[in-house]
Amino acid sequence: MALGEPQAVIAAAVGCSLEDLTARFGVELLYGHARRRREVVGLMFAKARTGNATLIKELHDLTRLVAAERAAEGEQTAATPARLGKKVEAQQAAETAGVGTEWGDDLGQAASLN
Incomplete structure (x- = not known):
């Protein structure tokens, strides 16, 4: 029904109201487009299997387009390293604190007094 229309x-x-729509149909609004796309692509595959050359070419182009989009997403993900949490950063900083300074030996583990 929506065909890409705004929720309003x-x-x-x-x-x-928009609030009522999102409260009652949140799942449909979130996944409806993907479900409809799956249905349409399924119909396209069925027709392509019967020998419809136009749909065979369309599916080929669609597959190449999706593969290119996923490759671009992978490049963006690989280019941005994951940020460590504050506690992990603090722990790593504490492990190397004083290394290469005159205070380095003083910051090491204290000897056990037992």
């Missing part, structure tokens, strides 16, 4: 337009068409 969908709410107006259904006759409810």
Whole structure:
């Protein structure tokens, strides 16, 4: 029904508020597009298997496009290293505190007094 329409337009068409729409149909709004796309691609595959050359080419192009998008996403993810948490950063800083300074030996582990 929505076909990419903004949620406010969908709410107006259904006759409810935007808040009511998101409360009652949150899952459908979140996953509806993917489900519809899966259905359409399934229909395209079925027709392509019957020998429809246009749909075979369309599916080929679609597959290449999705592969290129995923490769681009992978490059972006690889280019941005994951940030460590504050506690992990503090622990790593504490482990190397004083290394290469005259205070380095003083900051090491204290000898056990037992």
